[in-house]
Amino acid sequence: MSDTGPEMNEPEALAAEHALGVLTAPERAAAERRMASEPAFARAVDAWRRRLAPLGMETTAVAPSDEVWPRIERALPVNDNNPQLARRLAFWRSATVGAMGLAAASLMVAVYLGNRPPVVIPAEAPAAMPMLNASLNTEGGQPLFVASYDPVRQALIITSLVPPGTDPLHVHQVWLIPPEDGVPRSLGMVEPGTAKTVPLDASISDLAHEGTEIAVSVEPPGGSPQAGPSGPVAAIGALGEI
């Protein structure tokens, strides 16, 4: 590219392009992974984000509708990054039933016995439960799907990076493969280019942990006619904390 003048070195250019947002979905996923494994690259992306941030201030502010905040509030898990969580749980346990938030409500069960005051039976405090993530890659290392398991909601969120409309003659079936027995459990289909939240039954959510593999196979319409995948596995990856 001698006629285009001086060029940035490759990692610097990639960092700038990632911060600017011009990369494709697989390139973005690759850049995110590189940020996680290469601190120097992560710093370069951060520096570019800072440089470009003032541009964002030109965006016109638009008020979202009033329904959004209540939706957010309902979706909030107990955040597990709280150094004071233990103390707050202790407070909740000792508190009588009052105006409790959703999080508190999920931690205890109020039992009414005749006309006696309510007795609060504290449930065991949940352990810290971070999201588990997996990048589902092809054999060649290209990410085609991203999966996140939310242990609080006991749901797997699967996002297809496959362009919509790709291969209308087949469907993409999602599988959960625990290391315990290596038997694939079907989690249903995901449409190209969409994201989907799959609630997991307790029997399956127990199997969603670090090291469990999530795979996607290419199947005839309606899904695999057999218990496990019948078509080729397009992409696979293991859940882990990222």
Add this chain to the structure above:
Amino acid sequence: MPAVTADDLSALMSRVAAGDREALRQLYQATSSKLFGVCLRILSDKDESEDVLQEVYVTIWRRADRFDAGRASVMTWISTIARNRAIDRLRARGPLAHAEQIDEMEIADGAPSATALLESADQVGALQRCLAELDDRTEQAIRTAFFEGVTYEALAQRLDTPLGTVKSWIRRGLMKLKGCLEP
């Protein structure tokens, strides 16, 4: 609404990291219009932008402990989350999403301004000056890429210019920008 300063946001963010829902609500009140504007500009769809906005604040709640004031201001950090989520959603529509110019969005009046939250006016001014030093088409390409979150491919299609040329304009433009901002 009283003006919220960058320091107020930092204080709110440490309370959010400590699991304080009221602090998240205040952060939402102070910043949601700005972040919704970012999502809407990229996605140009109200419902989808509200879905993304919800994901953004849940992400902020989950990851508040990872916020590092030494690496970014609160506004930069949460705007980056919003841009990334919106761009991920846009990418899911395919590589040529928004290759066609979209009509100017209808912007509601009276939304609270986030001006007080900004990076310092100096930084805004410096970036403006440096962008103005680029040739017009490069400046336009960089602005379009930033505001609308489109890929090189979509940009090339929209500008009716070969992909390699657009890529080269932007890369050289970014390099000049860096040199101008950090001489």
